Amino acid sequence: MSLKDKTVIVIGGSSGFGMATALTAVELGAKVTVTGRDAAKLEQAVSDFATAGHSVAGHVLDAADVDSIAAFFEGVETFDHLVSMAGGFMGGGFLEADFKTIRRAVDEKLFANLQIARHAARKIAEGGSMTFTAGSGGRPHNASGAIIGNDAIRTLVQGLAVELAPKARANAVAPTWTETPLWRDMPASDVEATRKQFSQSIPLGRTAEIEEVSSAYIFLMQCGFITGQTIVVDGGLTLVS
Ligand SMILES: NC(=O)c1ccc[n+]([C@@H]2O[C@H](COP(=O)([O-])OP(=O)(O)OC[C@H]3O[C@@H](n4cnc5c(N)ncnc54)[C@H](OP(=O)(O)O)[C@@H]3O)[C@@H](O)[C@H]2O)c1
Numbered sequence: 001m002s003l004k005d006k007t008v009i010v011i012g013g014s015s016g017f018g019m020a021t022a023l024t025a026v027e028l029g030a031k032v033t034v035t036g037r038d039a040a041k042l043e044q045a046v047s048d049f050a051t052a053g054h055s056v057a058g059h060v061l062d063a064a065d066v067d068s069i070a071a072f073f074e075g076v077e078t079f080d081h082l083v084s085m086a087g088g089f090m091g092g093g094f095l096e097a098d099f100k101t102i103r104r105a106v107d108e109k110l111f112a113n114l115q116i117a118r119h120a121a122r123k124i125a126e127g128g129s130m131t132f133t134a135g136s137g138g139r140p141h142n143a144s145g146a147i148i149g150n151d152a153i154r155t156l157v158q159g160l161a162v163e164l165a166p167k168a169r170a171n172a173v174a175p176t177w178t179e180t181p182l183w184r185d186m187p188a189s190d191v192e193a194t195r196k197q198f199s200q201s202i203p204l205g206r207t208a209e210i211e212e213v214s215s216a217y218i219f220l221m222q223c224g225f226i227t228g229q230t231i232v233v234d235g236g237l238t239l240v241s
Pocket residue numbers: 011012013014015016017018035036037038039041042061062063064085086087088089108112133134135136174175176177178179180181182183
């Protein structure tokens with residue numbers, strides 16, 4: 001299934017996995033819209049695409065705000081494929097972490113993407129797809145709310161797959177720790193230490209390149225017979241931890 005002339009929306013396309021997915025989609029001939037929360041960062045991303053010779057539309061959207069999601073989809077006539085990067089990260093278990101932090105992690109992952117799915121379902125074209133982002137490799141005792149959110153995404157896409165069929169599909173990608181701008185506030189030495197630690201645990205002996213993760217979203221947009229699945233992109237980490 002070619003992406004040529006297909007309309008692709010990347011929620012969270014101003015950096016990281018989303019920006020890499022948007023770049024490949026536009027290179028494959030798709031008409032791409034990227035969203036982000038930070039207007040200045042989004043503007044810079046759209047300008048970077050233009051410098052690379054690609055016309056990509058930008059739209060500010062905060063997935064934590066249902067009015068923002070509703071306003072965005074109000075302006076969308078129809079679309080073929082949606083990719084959502086909405087979600088963050090957190091550290092700490094159920095007893096140690098702050099209650100608000102745990103709740104926010106679940107809200108940012110499950111409820112934000114649920115709202116996106118509900119609004120997007122009204123505008124998705126025949127043969128379209130939605131691909132959400134879960135995660136892998138973390139454990140409940142050190143990433144409590146994030147793990148609940150990631151598990152919930154797996155459940156969400158199973159339900160959506162049946163509810164959207166036969167018109168459209170729903171899947172998820174579950175990356176493990178990857179060096180992206182998500183870790184921008186972490187000291188560089190801590191990022192490097194984390195990368196080394198994961199490289200030692202991952203059977204393939206290294207962490208992923210951003211493009212290795214984004215290629216999974218492209219595959220799920222293009223393969224018209226996969227639905228309700230979560231593809232784990234973790235170099236085999238889940239098999240040994
Ligand atoms: N990198 C990892 O190690 C890793 C591992 C497992 C799972 N993940 C998941 O992968 C996804 C993408 O992460 P990334 O590493 O590519 O991070 P990133 O480089 O920070 O990119 C995240 C993108 O999503 C946008 N975004 C974040 N929260 C949003 C929200 N509530 N509403 C709308 N847009 C939002 C960001 O825009 P702004 O910057 O403007 O907010 C940005 O465009 C996240 O769901 C994360 O949980 C990442």
